[in-house]
Amino acid sequence: MSLMVKNVTRRFNGNTAVKNISFQTYKGEIVGLLGTSGCGKSTLLRAISGLDEGYEGEVSLNGNAVRNVNTNASFIFQEPRLMPWLTVKDNVSFGLSEKKQEKGLKAERYIELVGLKGYENYYPLELSGGMAQRVAIARALVTSPELLLLDEPFSALDAFTKMQLQDLLLKIWSEYRSTMVLVTHDIDEALYLCDRIIILTGQPGVFKQEFVIEEPKPRRRGSQQVAAYKERILKCLEL
Amino acid sequence: MANHQNGNTASLPFPKVKKASPFKKAMFHPFIVGSILPVILIIVWEALSRAGVIPAYQLPSPTAIVDKIIELAEKGTLWGHVGITTYRIFLGFLLGTAAAVIIGSFVGFYNRVEQLLDPMIQAFRSIPSLAWVPLFILWMSIGEASKVALIAVGVFFPVYLNIVSGISGVDRKLIEVGKMYGFTNFQLVKRIILPASLPSFLVGMRSGLGLGWMFVVAAELMGASQGLGYLLVVGQNTYSPDLIIASIVLFAILGKVTDALLKRLEYKALHWQDRLERS
């Protein structure tokens, strides 16, 4: 799915959170929105998702302007946001409207994909943070979204779990080639996953610069080419 | 002792691993521990009664009270009294809970309805509910309706308050998950808001039931020809403390049983909450 964001501005009671952001993504591309905390990344992603409709400007999917939630898009939040009263399996199939058996089969397939086979009947309270986030990933994927929106999905996890889930995300991407918009404040994460990185800075957040990362994926963490990009991005962020 | 202190732990005899015997485990079961004091109290009470220290016309012995209950049961009147009291509680509880669910849901979901209704309901809440009794009797005479209405009023408030706070306390983040799936408002309510506020609804039901028992006593004291509360009045008028205490004991048993039923329901509905604790 191609996404186009045109002159999006979002004000909250007169305070501007993001100002005049425009960019587009092509089908199957992973685009990173990178910026310091508070520069409006989440605000922008919520506008794209349709969860927030109070923005100015235009968001189009496949060339059609949209304002409300589009069921071809899925959102992975920073927290897993699982329904605590449902098992892993029921959480994964939560948004499906098919018959029970079909839902179950689909859920099982995606539970296996995220490496949680055997945990179908666990409740969220019994899962570690990493496992819970895997469930959230399975739940987002089960509707076969063409656009995946991720808001710092791994930032609450420890370094090792984080790397595992980044690899999982790449595996999913190579299998399904869904378009992704990844909000992050982690430069290494952006450089590991994204085809293109859009830098936002300031308050209100404005577009600063765009980096096209031409390294083929999967990339080696901490390779020289990646380090060179990192230096340029740091310079751009004036850190 | 001395050669144990020089650090040569290998020479130490194996520490005797103490394994609790099944007998000991049973001894320290919470139920047993909790029963110790009541049992001692009852034995002391019985002994004092038999020794004549406590006069029977003020406080009859435990055995006399059990005898009284058995006597009532044999005469056949006990079931009528217990039955009618349970029936009143049941009906009042049902009506009070239903009203609280309906009104509480609207108040919880719609800000406008909350602004409209909540101040008034809060004002009514500050009226001690027993103050309604004369009015209810005036309106509905002394029959069943006024009693059930009084119980329903007592049950309503705790259930209502818990439902409203449960619904308004639902994590907005969970609701957004549903919104991302394009859920309608009805789906959001049914699949996220109601299940998420269930714990606090159940808390409300249990405290509502407790109040219901209080109000059934009040309602039956005010004028009834049957029921456990009526037995209290009879006991007072005929100077029979055994009858009064027998009714109190029956109230305690019924209250405990109904609460245990709700607790079971709560456990079944909320097992996801404390699976961790159990395992």
Ligand SMILES: Nc1ncnc2c1ncn2[C@@H]1O[C@H](COP(=O)(O)OP(=O)(O)O)[C@@H](O)[C@H]1O
């Ligand atoms: N619902 C809201 N109401 C008022 N201000 C908000 C709201 N959401 C975000 N903001 C403000 O917008 C700015 C950007 O926030 P956010 O998008 O969360 O930043 P980021 O995700 O980049 O850390 C912040 O100053 C924040 O206070």
Ligand SMILES: [Mg+2]
């Ligand atoms: Mg954010």
